[in-house]
Amino acid sequence: MTEPLLSIDEIVTEFRVEGGVVRAVNGVSLDVRPGETVGVVGESGSGKSVTMMSALGLLPGHGRVVAGHARFRGRDLVGLAERELERIRGREIGLVFQDPMTAFNPVMTVGEQIAEGLRRHQAGLSRRAAGARVVELLAEVGIPAPERRARQYPHEFSGGMRQRAMIAMAMANRPALIIADEPTTALDVTIQAQILDLLGRVQQETEAALIMITHDLGVIAEMTERVVVMYAGRVVETADVDTVFHEARHPYTRGLLRSLPRLDHRVAELPAIGGQPPNPQALPPGCSYRPRCPLNQGRDECLTRPELNPAGRGHRSACHFHAELAGLTGGVE
Amino acid sequence: MVAYVVRRLLVSAVVLVGISMLLFTLLQLMPGDPVEMMIDPMSFSGDRAAAIARRREQLGLDASLPIQYVRWAGEFLQGNLGFSYSTSRPVAEVMVERLGPTVRLMGTALVIGLLAGIPVGILAALRRNTLVDYGAAALSLVAISVPSFFVALLGIYVFGLKLDWLPTGGMNSVGGGGLVDSLRHLVLPAGILGLALAGPYVRYARAAMLEVLGQDFLTTARSKGLSRRRVVGRHALHNALIPLVTVVAIQIPVLFAGAVVVEQVFAWPGMGRLALEAVLARDYPILLGFVMAIAVLVLLCNLLADVAYAVIDPRIRL
C-alpha cells in the first residue's frame, strides 16, 4: 500500500462559545492516498468541514485544534508555523468551497483572484504571464470567452460558472490534493452533475487526490472510492464505496441510505432519519447516535461509547451491534 | 452613470427650491425688524420713521412675500445672494471670503480624523476583544462624549496660556506671519475638531471591518496561501472601505456644526462664526445664504456618497 498523502490522526477541535466550549470534532482520523477520492459524509454540524479546516489551519478565530495530528507528506500541519502552512495551502492543497457566491471577493475580478494564487506560489511569474495562465485555466474548466470572463467580477457570473472558476482557482497550482467542501450544494440540480463531471475530469487530468465533503450519498456513489461517515464530531463508519452501499454496518449509515431517493420510490415517500442531530454542547453520554438509533432499544451497551472496530476487510464501524447488521440489506426498522 | 447624476441633480434642485421657499417665508415672518436696527435711534437725527420707510423701499422689503421670493430667487441664480443687513456688503462676497478659512479648518480636521480614526478602528477589529480593542473603544467613547468646546477651552488653557506653546485664537498673528505661523494657529482648532471626528470614525471602521472579517471570501483568500497581511490589507480592507466612504461622505455637512463651535472658541474667521454673528445681528440675508450653502452641501455630499459607492463597488451600477 502506498503511503498516505494526508493522514489525519485523532484530531480534536473545540470552539469557544458564550458560556463554554463546544467540541466540534472529537478524535477523527482518516487517510487519503495519492490520486484517491475519499468521500466524507454526514449531516451538517457533524464536523466534516471543521475536520478539514483544522488540518489546514483555517479555523475561525474562536476555534482551536486541541489534540491530534494532520500529516501531509509526513509533515504535521497541526502546530506548523503560519508561513509554512501558507506555502502548502493553494500550492499543494487546493480548496473548493460550498457557496461560490460568498467564496469570491465581490470587489476583485475573477481573473485577479485566480492570478493572485498563481503569483503567490510561483516566484517570478509576471503579471502578464499569470493573466495568460488564468485564461488557460478558465478555458480548461469550460468557461466560454475566458479572456472576457477573467476581467469580470463574481456577480457577473452565474452560480455554475462561479463554481467552475472556483475549481480553476483550486487547481491553479496543480495541487496534489483538492478538498471540495459541499461543492454542489448551493447549485441547481442540472448544474450539479456538470460540476461533478468537471471535478472528476480535473482530478483525472491532474492526478490529484480528492476529498469530497458532502451530505449527499448520491455524490458519494458517483465520485468516490472510499467513504468516511461522520456523526456528531466522530467517524462512525469507514469502508470502500461498494461496501457502504451494500453492507453498511452502522445504523446511522443505514439511515442515510434509506433516505436516498431511488427509482422505485416516489420522492414523497422518502423516509428521513427520525429525531434531530444532537446539540454538540449536550451530547448524550455513551453512543451519540443512541437517541435516534433503532438498535438501541434500551440496551446497556449503548451507554458506553463504541470504538471504531473492524467489521470486515477495510471496513470499520463504531456500533456495538454492527454484527447484527451483517447480511441485512436496506434499512433497519 | 451620467444620466443618474443628472437626474439626481434635478431632484436636488427641486429640493433646494423647496427649502429656500420655506426658509424665505420663515425668515420674513420673524419678529424683530432689521431696518429698525439699521437705523440707530441714538445717533440718528431727523425723521426716523421716514428714513426707515425709505430704507425699506431701497431694500425691496415693501413688496409682497411671493414677489420678494421670486426677486430673491432670480438674483440668487445670478450669484447675487442679497446684501448683508449689518454691513451692507454682498452676501456672496462675504461668504466666499469666509469659506477659505472654514475649508482650511475642516479639511485639516477631516484628514486628522480619518488618519487617526480609521486605522485605530481597523486595528481594534483585528484585535477584537483584546486590550487594544477595549482601549480603542474607551478612547472613542471619550472623544464622542466630551464636548469639543470644552476640549477647546482646555487646549487653550494648557497649550495657549499655561505652556504658551500655541496661539489662543485667530488664523494668523497680527501683521501676518508665514506658513509656520499659519500652521501654529491651525494646530489646536483642527486637532481638536479632528480628534472629535476620530471618535465616531473608530466605531464605523471597527464595525465595517468586523462585518467583513466574518465573510467566506477571506477563508478562500487564505486557502490560496496568501499571507495574512495580503488577506487583511487587500481583501478585507477594500470591502470594509465601501461603507466607510459612504458614511464619511454623507456626514461632511455635519462637520459644519463642529466648525461653528470651534471657530467661535478660537476666533477663527470662518463660515461658522459668520453664521453666529448673523444670528446675533438678525442678519437674515446672511443666514439665508448660509443655510442655502449648507443645503447645497448636504445634497452634493449625498450625491458624492452615491457616486463614490458606485466607483469602489463594482456591484453597483448607477
Add this chain to the structure above:
Amino acid sequence: MTTLDTVPADAGSVSPGRLALRRFRRHRLAVAGAIMLVLLTVGAIVLPFVVGADPNAVDPSAIRRGPADGHPLGTDSAGRDVLARLLAGGRVSLLVGLSAALIATSIGLVLGAVAGYFGRSVDGALSRLADVVLSFPALIIIIVVVAFVGPSLPTLILSIGLFGWPTPYRIVRGMTLSLREQDSILAVGGLGAGAVRIIRKHVVPVVIAPLTVVATLGVAQAILLEAALSFLGLGVPPPTASWGNMLNEAQSLTILESMPWLWLPPGIAIAVTVMAVNFVGDGLRDAADPRAVR
C-alpha cells in the same frame, strides 16, 4: 463552510430577559455608568436642599471669588454660588436630555411604524426625509431656529427633539417592515382598520428593546447639543443656570486663565454625564443583542 449551530450553554433554562440582564451586568462600564447617572440625578434633585444656596442669588460683594468657605466652588461674575448653579444646571441638562430624547423617540416610533405599516410611497417619502434630516447638521439648523424665535427652554427641547427622530425611525421602520413580511397579522389587519391597535400590540413590544438603546444614546446627544447651544449663548437663556451657559463666560481669556473654578466644573460635569449615558447605552445594546457590533 459548514459551521456549528452554537447554542448558549444555558439556553432554555434562562429567560431572554434574565440573560440580557446578566450580559448588562457583566458590562462593568455600563454598570458604572448607571450608578453614576443615579448619583447625578439624585445629586441634582436632592443636593440643592443640602447646599441651601440659591443658584440665582446675586451677591455684589462676592464677585468672581475663588473656592472658599460658604462657596465651595467659588462665585461667578454676578456673585452667584457656582456649586448651586452647577446643581441647578444638572437638572436643566437632564431635563433637556430626557425630554428631547423622549420627543425624538416618540416621533420616530410613530413615523417608523407608519412607514413600515403602509410601505410604498409613504415609506419612500418618509425615508428620504429621514436621510435629509440626518445629514443636516442639527446644531446649525437649531441656531437658525433660535435666530427666528429667540432662545428659550421649550424651543430648545422641541427643536433638539425634532432633529433626533431619524435614528429611532429607521429602527422601527425596519422592524415593522420585517414584521409585515413574516407576519400575516399586519397584512390581515387591513388599511386603517385598527392600525393603531396593531402597532401598539405587535410593533411596540418588538421594537421596545432596540428603541431603548437608541433613546439612551439620544439623551447623550441631546445633552451635548444643549450644552453647545447654551455655550454659544443660543440655548438656555440666563439667568437660568445650565452647564453650557456657565461655560459661556470662559470664552474670555482672563476668566479662562485665572478662574478655572468657573469653567472646569461644568465642563467636567457635561463630559462625565454624557460618558455615563453612553456607557449605559452601549451596555444596553450589548444586552439587547450580544452579536451586534458597536
